[in-house]
Amino acid sequence: MSRLLGRLGFAAAAHPWRTIGAWLIALVAFTALSAGVGGAPHDDYNIPGTQSQAGTEFLRANFPQMSGADARVVVHSGRALDPAALEALRGRLARMPGAGVVAQPRLSADGDTALIGVQYDIPVTDFHGTEGMDALRAAAEPLQREGVQVEFGGQVAENISAPSGTAEAAGILAALLILVFALGSVVAAGLPLVVAIAGLGIATAVVALLEKVTDISGTAPTIATMVGLGVGIDYALLLVARHVEALRSGLSPREAAAHANATAGASVVVAGLTVLVSLFGLKLSTLPVYSSFGYATFAAVAAVMVAALTLVPALCGLAGHRVLPRKARRARAVPATAQARPSLTARWAAGVGRRPILAALGSLAVLAVLAAPMLGMRTWPQDAGSQPASNTTRKAYDLVSAEFGPGANGPLLLAVDRRKVTDVDALVARLRAEPGIAAVAPPAVNGDAAVIAVEPKTGPQDEATTKLLEHLRADVLPDGVLVTGLVAVFADISDRLADRLWIVVAFVAGLSLLLLTVLFRAPVVALKAAVMNLLSVAAAYGVMTAVFQTDAGARAVGLPHAVPVSSWVPILLFTVLFGLSMDYEVFLLSRVREDWLATGDAQGSVVRGLSATGRVISSAAAIMVAVFVGFALDPDVTVKMTGVGMAAAVLVDATVVRLVLVPATMALLGRANWWLPRWLDRLLPRVEVERAAEPAPHPAPVG
Numbered sequence: 001m002s003r004l005l006g007r008l009g010f011a012a013a014a015h016p017w018r019t020i021g022a023w024l025i026a027l028v029a030f031t032a033l034s035a036g037v038g039g040a041p042h043d044d045y046n047i048p049g050t051q052s053q054a055g056t057e058f059l060r061a062n063f064p065q066m067s068g069a070d071a072r073v074v075v076h077s078g079r080a081l082d083p084a085a086l087e088a089l090r091g092r093l094a095r096m097p098g099a100g101v102v103a104q105p106r107l108s109a110d111g112d113t114a115l116i117g118v119q120y121d122i123p124v125t126d127f128h129g130t131e132g133m134d135a136l137r138a139a140a141e142p143l144q145r146e147g148v149q150v151e152f153g154g155q156v157a158e159n160i161s162a163p164s165g166t167a168e169a170a171g172i173l174a175a176l177l178i179l180v181f182a183l184g185s186v187v188a189a190g191l192p193l194v195v196a197i198a199g200l201g202i203a204t205a206v207v208a209l210l211e212k213v214t215d216i217s218g219t220a221p222t223i224a225t226m227v228g229l230g231v232g233i234d235y236a237l238l239l240v241a242r243h244v245e246a247l248r249s250g251l252s253p254r255e256a257a258a259h260a261n262a263t264a265g266a267s268v269v270v271a272g273l274t275v276l277v278s279l280f281g282l283k284l285s286t287l288p289v290y291s292s293f294g295y296a297t298f299a300a301v302a303a304v305m306v307a308a309l310t311l312v313p314a315l316c317g318l319a320g321h322r323v324l325p326r327k328a329r330r331a332r333a334v335p336a337t338a339q340a341r342p343s344l345t346a347r348w349a350a351g352v353g354r355r356p357i358l359a360a361l362g363s364l365a366v367l368a369v370l371a372a373p374m375l376g377m378r379t380w381p382q383d384a385g386s387q388p389a390s391n392t393t394r395k396a397y398d399l400v401s402a403e404f405g406p407g408a409n410g411p412l413l414l415a416v417d418r419r420k421v422t423d424v425d426a427l428v429a430r431l432r433a434e435p436g437i438a439a440v441a442p443p444a445v446n447g448d449a450a451v452i453a454v455e456p457k458t459g460p461q462d463e464a465t466t467k468l469l470e471h472l473r474a475d476v477l478p479d480g481v482l483v484t485g486l487v488a489v490f491a492d493i494s495d496r497l498a499d500r501l502w503i504v505v506a507f508v509a510g511l512s513l514l515l516l517t518v519l520f521r522a523p524v525v526a527l528k529a530a531v532m533n534l535l536s537v538a539a540a541y542g543v544m545t546a547v548f549q550t551d552a553g554a555r556a557v558g559l560p561h562a563v564p565v566s567s568w569v570p571i572l573l574f575t576v577l578f579g580l581s582m583d584y585e586v587f588l589l590s591r592v593r594e595d596w597l598a599t600g601d602a603q604g605s606v607v608r609g610l611s612a613t614g615r616v617i618s619s620a621a622a623i624m625v626a627v628f629v630g631f632a633l634d635p636d637v638t639v640k641m642t643g644v645g646m647a648a649a650v651l652v653d654a655t656v657v658r659l660v661l662v663p664a665t666m667a668l669l670g671r672a673n674w675w676l677p678r679w680l681d682r683l684l685p686r687v688e689v690e691r692a693a694e695p696a697p698h699p700a701p702v703g
Helices: 002-014 016-037 051-062 083-094 131-145 154-158 166-183 186-213 220-248 253-285 288-323 326-330 344-354 356-376 392-404 424-432 463-476 486-520 523-548 551-556 569-599 602-631 637-674 678-683
Strands: 070-076 099-102 113-120 149-153 412-417 437-440 444-446 449-456 481-484
Touching: 002 016, 002 253, 002 288, 016 186, 016 288, 051 412, 051 449, 051 481, 051 486, 070 083, 070 131, 070 154, 070 392, 083 099, 083 113, 083 131, 113 154, 113 392, 131 149, 131 154, 149 154, 149 392, 154 392, 166 186, 166 220, 166 602, 186 220, 186 288, 220 253, 220 288, 220 569, 220 602, 220 637, 253 288, 253 486, 253 569, 288 569, 344 356, 344 602, 344 637, 356 523, 356 637, 412 424, 412 486, 424 437, 424 449, 424 463, 449 463, 463 481, 463 486, 481 486, 486 523, 486 569, 523 551, 523 569, 523 637, 569 602, 569 637, 602 637
Parallel strands: none
Antiparallel strands: 070 113, 070 149, 099 113, 412 449, 412 481, 437 449, 444 449
16 A cells, blocks of 8 residues: 555656646536536435334325424514414415415414414425525515514424535634644645645535435535545645655655655555544434435545545645745755754653653543533434524524413424224323423314324423423323424434444444554554544543533533533544544554554654654644634534534544553553464454655755
């Protein structure tokens, strides 16, 4: 692998315009193809094997006019509302495409607020773009012209996701500043950004093509961009830093590009493959929407990895010695080994190595403190109550809660099979006697089927609502009654994801452990890397819980109050973070192993490996944190939580883990780090990750 990547790097640097031209042609071709035949995002929220899914399918068969999406139109005025105006609004709503049943307006006690429920005969995922909301706004426009406030809630309004681009812009700007500081050259700093953006351009087109043949969630491209931008800049930074190092040692630009690809490029391939392997874990969630996150992120990571291995050497070859800082270009090449004073990172690693037990225990204590809040994590898919106060969905949510009670925002739908439940009236009476229920609507009957709307006393996110749902299913409802509706769907999603999390953890950790064992031929190192990544993820879960499940933390990130952790986040965060954390482990271990093979010095190789990679890893981590913090500005709560969790994990991983725990444990283990049983040595294939020794330099004036 190393030789092949070296040849690729040399060829790209020798013919930079051909490589850049090929990328431009590919980018134009993929963009044109996606524009011509690409699809549109489409969420698939089906949850096979759950009661809510069975209830939804029962409604589709027996009440097709109310088996799809729902919307709530909330009309509010400073005075009593005009019944004629409300009836006219109801008529306009009934004429909307897909509208099946439009309920009679429900008036508040003081008559100044009306709630009109709309049930569609198509699922929310069948609406393209904003067409559902556009129809609702058009129906409400006559009332709004008269100065009446009209807000919208329900699935149709809440399913709109419109990325603002603020997150991407903030992340790119912060990354550029960090790159200039790390590399000391504007030219060198610009290369990783160009490479990452080029790779994401291809990835965006590929995702659009995937949307034509499979369902891709509307949030998936944003998550893919977040991850792709972070790893793309990191991979390119690692290659550029190794290229600059080779130039300083006296190699020509072409030789430096070949050397960087053969060494750091091999680490990029290993790190990228680890991320891609981790993404396979999303399939084990059994939720189609998670698979779509995996497809989109897979495309982004693969594209930026290929871009890094081809465009970086091409651009570095084209830039020549301009990637070096100006002072370095004016002087002759000075080999890095000639530096008399050890770097700060080397001195730090040596210090940790002198007191490894104290350093290991201290870092483990810090990780334990950060992870502790995870024990109180409560998961729940986010609803309008978590949105910014300026959103129409949040305004509708607050109006409904204030005027009709919090439970009106999340009614339960009971699908009743009358062949099994003969006395529906008795069931309604029993439900009305339940202390956690605020209201029970008269049943709608269609032949052998009935549907009953039940309104809890508490809101959708309230833990009491979930307990009420569990109580109804276990103790109250007879056989033949299925509970569905948005709250029931959300509860089933949370339960399914909680059950599948440990399967995903075992799969991703096991597969990554196997991959690292094969590549590094060091099972102890591979096992240690997997355990440390689990600690980093646990710390991220703890930080995320502490931030979002407290009022102060939630307000600090732009939310109105404390909210549960989104059910979508833990598995998604684990699969992505495990791969990203392994990136830094691979970058470090590759350099340590390279030195170990050359010198046989177990402890010295750790110090020298960390010294050689510490600045790059710290810079790469700072870029990742900046990119992810930028995404924490996104209004979508799932994206916001993912950004905060990833930023916390990368920060912890690059400081507490890589700078303290790794050198401490490697110092404690010594030569045992590289222990390999003979029987395993015979079984494992030999894969050359990085060359054991540096190529001989060819001193030449840098200028």
